[in-house]
Every structure is written in C-alpha cells, then in structure tokens.
Amino acid sequence: MSFTKMENVLSPLDEAATLGDINLLYALIEVDPHILDHIEAIPFVDTPLHVAASAGHVHFAIEIMRLKPSFNFKLNPQGFSPIHLALQEGHKTLVRRLVDIDKELVRVKGREGITPLHFVSQTGDSDLLATFLSACPDSIEDVTVRRETALHVALKYKRFESFQVLVGWLSRNTRKGAACLQYSILNRKDEEGNTILHLSAIHNDLQALDLLIKTKMMELNAQNLEKLTALDKAACKEMGKKLLKAGAIRSSSIEVRPTLADELRSNITARKKVITGIKRIRESMSDSHREAYLVVAALILTAIYQSALSPPGGLYQSEIGAKNSASAEAGKSVLSSSDFFVFSLLNKTVLFLTILLTSLVLIPTGWVGFQLIGPTFSIAFSYLFSMDLISPNLGTQLVDQIIFYLFILVFIWVVIEMVINSLAWKLLKIQICAALRINRLKLKFRVEDMHSAYP
Template sequence: MVQTMKQLYEAAMEGSVTRLLDLLKQDSLILNRCTITTYSETPLHIAAMLGHLDFCSELLSKNPGLSEALDSRRSSALHLASAKGHLGIVKILVSARPEMCLAYDGDGNNSVHMAAMKGQVDVLEELVKVRPEAARARVKIPENWTTLHLCVQYYQIEALKFLVDALKDQEFINAKDDSGNSILHLAVADKQFEIIEFLVSKGQMDVNALNSKGLTTLDILAQTRRDSKYFEIAYFLQLHGARRSSQKEILSNNQSSLSIIPGGHKSEVIDFETSIRKPSTKNSYGEWLEEQRQSLMVVASLIATMGFQAVITLPGGLWSEDLKKYMGNNGPDNEIILPHSAGQSILALKQPGTYKRIVFFNTLGFVASLGTILLLISGLRFKHKSFVWILMVVMWISIFSTASTYLLAVIASVTDDLMDDFDNLYYILTNGVSAMLCLLITAHTIHSTRQRILKWTIKKKVCLWIVMVIVWVSVAVMWAKLFPYYDPLDILIGACVVFATFFVLLYAMQIKNFIVNKVKSCFQEFKSSWTSCNQDRTQV
C-alpha cells in the first residue's frame, strides 16, 4: 500500500491521469486512504498547486470530498490554486464545494485573501461571483485586516481596483483594522501615490478619518521622510480636503469665520505648509547634504586610489638598471639608448611630451581628490549648498583628468603604424568626455540660473552666449595642445550647439509660461462669464 500511495503522489506531480486511473483499478479506495496518511498534503493539493487541471478534475469526479481536505498548514487546494492563479482549477473546486471560499488557513486567510495578496484578478472575479461575502471577510491575524488592506499592503493595485468596483460598499472601503487604520492610512504610510489617487478620486474615502492614535492621513504623512513623493501626496490630499488633526479642531471652532473667507481652502493648505513643509524642507536639505558628502567621499577616494596606482604602473614600465653612458646606435637592434637611472620611467625618455601630459592630468586628478577628502574629513560644518557645488565641480575636474590620463595612456601604448586604426577610438573617447562635460555644465546652469536669466534683456543674454563661446574656444585650444591627434573644431561646434540649445530652451520656457498664463486667464474669464449667465437665468 505504501508503494501504491507513493505512485499516486508521483502521478499528481506529473499530472498523469492515465497513471491515476491505473492506480484506481488496483485500489479503488486509494483516494480515501490518502486523507488519513502521514503525508502533509493530498494529491489534490499537489495537482492544484502545479496547475494540472485534468488531474484535478478527475480526482474531484472520483472523490469530491478531497476539496475539503487541509494540509499541514490548514490550507485547502482552493487556497493554493487561488494563490497560483490557476483559474480553471479554481472553477472546478468552487463548483464542488462553494463554501470552501470562506475556509481559513493557518495564517487566518481565505482563498480570496490569497488571490488578493498575489494579485490574481481573474481568480478574484470568480471567487467574488460565487461567494461575495468571502471578499468582505477579515483576515484573522495579525491586525484584523480586510481584503483591501491586504491589497494595499502587498502593492496589488489592480486587485484593489477590482474589489472596490465590484463590491461598491462605502462602509467596507472605509473599514479600519485593530489599530484604527483605513486602507488610505496604509497607502499614505507607504507613499503609494497611485493607490491614494485612485481611492480619493472615487469620492468614497474619508480623507480625514482618525486612527486609534488620533492621526489623520496628513499626520501619518508628516512622520515619513520628506522627498518628492511626500510633497506630491501632501498637495494631492490637501486639494481633496485633507487636514491634520490639530487643524480639524481649529477649523471646527472657527467654522463660521472660515465660511465667509474667500479661498478658505487655500488657507488650510498654507497652515499645513507652515506646520509641516518648512521643517521638512530643512530636514530634507540636511539629508541631501549628508548624502552628497558621502557620495563625494566615495568618488574622491576611488579617484585618488586610481591616481596613485597610475603613477607606479606607467605605460612602458620603469628602467631596471642604471646607464650612465650614451650608447648611440649600439643598443640592441641599433636602438638609441639615452642615459638613465633605475626606477625612472621608460616613457619619459621615449615620449617626453606624452609623459608630461599623463603626469599633469594624473596629478591634477589626484590632488583634487585628496583636497576633497581633506575638506570632507576636516570636521568643519559646511551648511551651504555652494560648498557642495564647489566640491562637485572639483570632482568633475578629477573625473575629466582621469579620463584624459586613460586616453593618453592608450595613445602612448599604440604604435605609429596602428595609430590610424585607433582614430575612431580617440574620436569616441574625446567626444564622449566633452559631451558629458557640456551636459553637466548646461544642466546645472539651467537649474541654478533659469529664473534669473529669464528676466534678463536680450542684450545680456547675447553677451552671456558670447562669453560662453569664448570660454569654449579657450578649452578647445588647450585641448588641441594637449591632444595633437584631435581636431579642436569638433569641440567648438559641439559647444555652440549645446549653448544654442540652452538658450532655445530658455526662450521656450518663457514662451510656454506666457501661453499657459494666457490660457488660464481665458479659461477664468469664460468660467466667470458662464457663472454670471447662470445666475442671471436663475434670477429670471
């Protein structure tokens, strides 16, 4: 019998209906015995979990009672099929025993809860159609959550949307757990903006509901980290009437005065801004400053290490012996060997120009990185953004120097007859570095001076453009002297394109603001005229 039972479980693993029928011919009671063996689960559990539809159908046709059997975790086959999303198996299981939709497993979940946690929307649709009350049943542990709480907790927005639209029960949507938290409280705590937007836009959520600690959604949001999502969610909730618990008390005591103040809703937003947003901005700035300091420290340490390593591993290596006498053409293969000492760079004698450039850029990056590290570990408190921006510019110089050192090392290691084959490599590297620097300079210029430059006259803007071009001409000339293989005209063209694009963007933003303001004013005029017409009609 033990061997037969083992074959039954192997057939369930394979989903082999033929083997199942053969085993039933050998022992017609084998399906009854499998429920009282020491196995932790029945063959139906295995087949349902693996998605063997035909095997499950055959099992239930022979013994429908298997759908009520529980495994060692008190899960039914319906729990497993729902979690895995096997819709066909779910249908035959609920048709055999519909009441199993309400059965709880060892964790306090029914089959609807399992499908919701895994986001199996098609399974949810079938289960809710058969037993709608299963969707309203609460999770027994740990917080007495509803199915909607599970959807929020496990980030299953599609399952949440289906349940809200299918059940259409405002009381169920606003239900709270043992801590007094609604699903909106949970969504705000996790900053799930898409879920918040869906719930609030439905118009059925109480955005000012209090939990057991007397906190509203804005109170919970105020306890989270201040980032871009924080301000986005705060603004959205305020637009839909959300307030802090302290504001609710103040507004209830001054309701009459608020009712006669035009734009009363706007004043509520300002109250929240003054009580929450200002300190949050300070905290956010401090966190940003600390993150930037840590990032700069890591990058500076890495570049300093690379710079030190580059000195002791220069291209060509070092001389291993002293040579005090000029050998002329008496060296091996008639090579001219100049006097040198052990430990000196071979590249310094063979290609002195390239060697000087490598040492210059490597030293520049190394010293800039060490200076950055020294300032960051000095213990001085730098609270201004300008300090961080200066350090970032220094790090750009270090990165540029590292890239230049690499390029020069490649040039030094390539023979003259292969130099033509590497023209594309030089072009890509130099243009890549130039493009990155142009992009950084342009982005930070727009970020820091956009509002100021937009107010300038055309004459000032043209002067700025000319100054920028002069700067880039100087950069191109220096580049041409350092890299004789590179045509500086490409740098000039790239610089002109970048800064022309910069000013086009500035003018585009200026035109965009003008158009948006015009459209808004026209819309307001139309709205006011429409309102006045409706009032006239009402009076008539």
C-alpha cells in the first residue's frame, strides 16, 4: 500500500504550485483564463493541487480548491488524489485543512480503493485517524478492492493503537443505527472471507483478540472461504485457550446451514408470508405518511381510552348513607347490559385493530420500537381492565375473556418478532451459545479428570 512519488513536469503552472506562488498563479490565469479548465478535461492528471499538496503549500492548495473544487477528488496517472500525496509526504497540517474544507475527502478512493482512512490505519497515525472518524463517520464503511476495512488494514500491518481507536470509536458511536453498524463492521469479511477475528488469530495478536472478545459483538464461529473458524486459524495454544473460553468452536463441529439458494427454493411458510407483507407495507410507506398515521392512531387511542373514563350516560355515583345495593352499583355504567356490551365490543375492536397496525407497521423497528411496544400494549390492557370495572354485568363475560387473551397473544407475537429481527437477538444467541459451549467444555474436562483419577 505504498505510494509512488509523481514525476515533476515543471510547466509554468506546475512551477507556481511547486513554489506555492499564488501571484504567479493569477498571472497565468490572466494570460489564459481557461488554464485550469484544460487540466480538468484530462481524466487522470497531476493537477496544481496535486503538486501543491505534495509540496505542502497550504495556502496555495486552499486557493486551488476554492477555484476548482473538482480537483479535490481527481486522481493522477498513478491513481492518487491530492490528499493521498499530502499524507504520503507527511503534511499533516495541510491534510487537516483539506478535511476541514471538504469532509468527504476522507472517503476519496485512490489506487486499489485505498482511502485516507485506510492509509492512516496502515501508518498508525492515531491522531489523524481519530480526526478522520470524527469528521466523516461514514468512512468506516469503506473497503479496498480486497474488501478490507480500516480494521483489517490495521491488523494486517500490526498497528494495534490504530486498531484500538477504530474499535473504541465503534463502541462509543451514538449515531442512528450505531449498534448495527458496529456489529456489521466488526464481523465484515475480506475477499478471503476472513473477519478481523480471523486476522487476529492468524497474526497471533493476543491484544487484538482480547479487545474483540470484550466487545461481545463478535461472531466467534464465522467461517472464511476455506470453511475455517478463528479457532482453526489460532497460531498458538494461548490464543486457542482464549477462544475456547469465549465459546469458539472448530469448523468440524459446526452444523451445515442451508444456503440462500436452498432457502429460496423452499416453500414459504404462513409466518414468512405475513412478515414479508408487513415489511412491504413498511417499505412502501414514506416518513411523512407514517408520521400522519401515527398522529391519527394516537387520536383514536386517546378517544377510546376516554370512553372508559366517561362512558355514555356516565357512571353511578356513591352517596353518603346510601344502602348497600346502591353502593354496589357505584362506579358502574348506567347503560343496560346489552347496550354496554355493544358499546364495549365496538371500542375493543377498534382498539385491537389500532394497536395491531401501530405495533406492526407504524412503530419503527430496532431498540426504539422494542421499547415502545410495552407502553403501547399497557394502554390496551389498562383500557380492558377499566372497561371490566365499569361493566354493569356481574363477572367477566366470555367475549371479554377472548378479547383479553387475544391481546396477550398478539403482544407476545409482536415482541418475539421484534426480538428475532433485531440485533439484540443475534448478540443474545452468540452469548447463549458461548455460555453453553463453555459449560459443555467444563463438563468434558471434569469427566476427563475423573477418568484420569479413577481409571
């Protein structure tokens, strides 16, 4: 991943860039106002910005960026952008100024898809690495032509401090979808199918291994293209012990999973059809429509809940000194049993449909949606309980019981689906499997110890 220095062709414009002479630049522009346009028309060329960046002339480079912003991302014949050359020559001040002006420069891909983030991950410049991540968080997702992330590069070139910065940034990131991003980046595979856990095992990097295990987000038994896990690639016994203790297993112990082609060929279950239908409705709904529907749903729920507080006709009131029979009716609806049944059934039906639509379609997925499900159904259960309290009927009718249990079943189903389709479920499965394997290993060792003690 080393950069080759460009050849200097000292045309008048290149001479101005080499010297950092802004006055000479404008003198040339006076002679030929299209002098920069001629260079822009060439697909791969050493622009004045390339020359100035390589020489470290901050003010001249900024002036060129202002005049021709397109030069920021232009590659020279060797496949390098101006910021790549500035990094190569160690002009950190210029690099920081370039990124301040255009944060997307952190993501510009040069030769072999190498970005400035990849480059500083390789060289081990932790300060610049942190600056790049803060300026352009999306750059963490960029990969080279070998499908290597910045974490792969840091491990490949044994830059543990850079690796610490990258993992630490992922752990502290609070942007939308941060948890999913962390899980995805930590378990991303390169062109050989190796995750960073594989690389830490291959390079015998115990520090990196410990750091990754502590994140609790690693797929310990991910297989590369050779169908080998990190435990299979462990370079020493100590690393093997650490992986075993964390719950890793060898590839020979992993059950063969159906491929995507096998899954697509299989029959679609009723559950899959329902889930697919819900997802299609979610995807086809715009944010503005979802917000409008949420407002309507909130108004409906408010109106329905109000009906339990103030039913038609009101409630019987208790009076001081009233007889026992009158006191027994206090707080009950004044409606007849048949009228209250119809009123209650209509309200509960609307409540059920509104809660179902809100929980399955309108509430966002992920942790936010998972946290909203509980309060949403709590309102429904509170309403059912309130209606039962004010019912003029003695005892709970069969229909009320059916509706109540129906709400419970829907609530359980929605929670299970949200958990299964969330990152939390993946992490939970990883931790449960790891715990089970650890206990199984402990039991195995105890049995072996007993056999050795009592042959």
